[in-house]
Amino acid sequence: MEIAWSQFTPWHALAGGALIGLAASLLLLVNGRIAGISGILGNLLHHEGREPWRWAFVAGLLLAPLLLWPLVPALQPAALVAPTFSWPDLLRLLAGGFLIGYGTRMANGCTSGHGVCGLARLSPRSLVAVLSFMTAGFLTVAVWRSLTGGLPL
């Protein structure tokens, strides 16, 4: 394995991670809720879960880049450049998106709920979830690279 030192952005990573942890702590301390994005979105899609705090959280997540718009180029560690449209990419994104939604609903959590909040609570279930999705992610990218020679972008 070779480390891409030129791409490695440790200070952005730690600062951004701290903000994410701060957000999770705020939601836990004031609302008594876990900042699990798949759970929040999944509950909004089912009648019994449509509580105002969930809409507010998703609105904040969606609006953050718009509110920070002029600052985003200075804040982010790498420019976010959208690829040009192609049909194979569209199929890959649709399939990937469905798997993300279906899988996180089945596992009751994703990178935020299991990865951040669950590990912070030292939950064995969350550790198993994180090891499972990380392994699957590593293997998917390795297989993609061996088949195409590049990344799924």
Add this chain to the structure above:
Amino acid sequence: MRSILSSLAAGLLFGAGLIVSGMVNPVKVLGFLDLTGAWDPSLALVMAGAIALSWIGVQLAGRRARACGLDDSPKRRIDRPLIVGSVLFGLGWGLTGLCPGPVVAATGSLYWPAAVVLVAMLVGLRLGRTQ
């Protein structure tokens, strides 16, 4: 009202963290998942920073969190849906370089692939079954 404002603030902070860390950008996430190519360890430090600050929140919440019934998940069993669901999620994560939080924040960044993933992800979340 207080719970709505704090929730909105938490969403904004969370989104800002995803932007600052670079996690809205599939290039950064796939760089981490790309063990057989040139590996970018940034995501590991994002997780470390986020877990450290959340851990403080968990300690502060203490008894109050337990009173809200938040300690149910560590007591639950490690079962098949947890592992199968997580593997399916990891497959989608590897195919797109996006997970649920970044899907929403990158859609707000007007990054079109994230909007496509968001639509399909919502379908998956609607059809999927929790345990």
